[in-house]
Amino acid sequence: MIDTKVSRVRSLLRTLALYAEARGRLLQIEAQEAGSKLSGIVILVVVLCGCLLFGWLLALPALVWLVADSQGWPWWHVALGGAGVHLFLAIVFFFLLKVRLRKLRVFEETLRQFEKDRDLIGNPPPGL
Secondary structure (H helix, E strand, C coil): CHHHHHHHHHHHHHHHHHHHHHHHHHHHHHHHHHHHHHHHHHHHHHHHHHHHHHHHHHHHHHHHHHHHHHHCCCHHHHHHHHHHHHHHHHHHHHHHHHHHHHHCCCCHHHHHHHHHHHHHHHCCCCCC
8 A cells, every 4th residue: 555655656756757857848949949039139130230320320420411511501400300300210119129029929838838737737637
């Protein structure tokens, strides 16, 4: 009788260990996938921002001068107008980034499996 209980406990512990190992492996696979997705996006964003920033910093004084000279406006009016446009665009792109980050889903399969596990623990199937 004691041997039966010990073997049941061992079987249960072995099952739990295998379960934890499988969940850990799934989490590891999804972490690698999420890391590769996010790192690729981050690298592209950094390079893009750097190129845009340096190019724009070089072109902006010439653009301000061209507009001010062709329209007969003071250069600082043109510079302030350009700054206002840039701030407006920054706000628009900030909200677009927020929307995109809300839609970003990582670890989907792991979270789905945890949800199933929670449901099974809360409502075990008949016969268990």
